[in-house]
Amino acid sequence: MTQSSSQPNRALLQRLPQVQRERLSHIDFKLFFLGELKRADVADRFGTGPAAATRDIAQYKELAPGNLALDNTDKIYRPTENFLPLFDHAPQRVLTALSRGFGEGIGDELKPMVRCEFPLALSVPKMSVLAPITRAIHRGKAIRMGYTSVESGHNEREIVPTALVNNGMRWHVRAYDRRRKGFRDFVFTRMEDPVLLEGSAIADAEKVDQDAQWNRIIELELVPHPAHPRPEVVMMDYDMPDGVLRVKVRAANAGYMLRRSTIDCSPDHSLSGPEYALWLRDPLALYGANNAQLAPGYKDPNAGPETRPIKAW
Known part of the structure; x- marks a missing residue:
């Protein structure tokens, strides 16, 4: 089966010098992942002149003729609907x-x-x-x-x-x-x-x-877990000479971060186990964060007494 003229010519690509492949890869990347390419993107990235950037774009178009089209309204190249990446990124x-x-x-x-x-x-x-x-x-x-x-x-x-x-x-x-x-x-x-x-x-x-959840920044104060046998080791591990690790996180991501780091967020530091090196000193800092329930041991202050803390899995 012969290669369609609109498909990328990867065989020819491999015969080009490495520095040229890098420039073409940058063009391919911009089109594939950002959906646009300007001549200045190539010139600025590699320190070449406008004429050299134009030649690189022309060579890319020769190797992958069906991949890009010039938008004349703003002089920006955009990927076509039939775009196929020239490189394996x-x-x-x-x-x-x-x-x-x-x-x-x-x-x-x-x-x-x-x-x-x-x-x-x-x-x-x-x-x-x-x-x-x-x-x-x-x-x-x-x-x-x-x-x-x-x-x-x-x-x-x-x-x-x-x-x-x-x-x-x-x-x-x-x-x-x-x-x-x-x-x-x-x-x-x-x-x-x-x-x-x-x-x-x-x-x-x-x-x-x-x-609102993305733009709201929460400051969390994490301290060595009161049940940890060696709090001084925890302080060394997390570079917290004053005994407090202050972390700023978006409300939209707070629950994920606390779950990933296995931090006890129960109000009475009741979670036990060697995985709980840190305790969230003030769980109320999570109030209003939509995914707070993902945090190990967190309990909604508005919930009834029958609500059990949610542990991370």
Whole structure:
């Protein structure tokens, strides 16, 4: 079977010099994950002139003729509906680049390419699912997709993605859910065939600045668990010479963080076991956080006496 003229020519790509492949990979990355490419993106990233950037884009178009089209309204290249990545982008490198801005600055100047939280552990969503979501975040667009939730099973959703989040076990996207008319967390592995909705206008209520849980910052005071046999070791482990570890976290992510770190959030530090090195000194700090119930031992102060604390699994 012969290769279609619109398919990427990866055989020719492998014969190019490494430095040129790096520039072409950057073009491929911008199109695939951010949904746009400007000539200055190549020139600024690699310190080349505009003419050299133009040649790189032309070569990319020769290798993958069906991948990009010039939007004459703003002189920006965008991926076509038939876009096929020219490179096999390693998932962890992609996630690192999107969340840490790898190669987009020096030292403290590094900034994420899209709004993103970056805990230490990484999960690996499918790139074919991740790419439309990150394009939507970058460009301020809505997404239509199939989604399967524990609560309601499989159905079609329209969402407005605003940020990537890693809760330590998996990546998900923070988004406005047009069905429920509020901001929710959507797990990548439960998404099917996300499609970017070019013509769907974003209402003010759907923008990230209206997400109260995302924008509310909670300060948590963590101390060595009163039942820990060696509190001085805990203080060393968490670099807390004064005995208190103060952590600022978004309300939207507080429950995830406390669960991942196995922190006792019961009001009377009643959870036992070697995994509980820290105790949340004031559980009322979580009041109003929608996912507070994920925190080990947390008890809603408004709940009745029959309510049992929820432990993390």
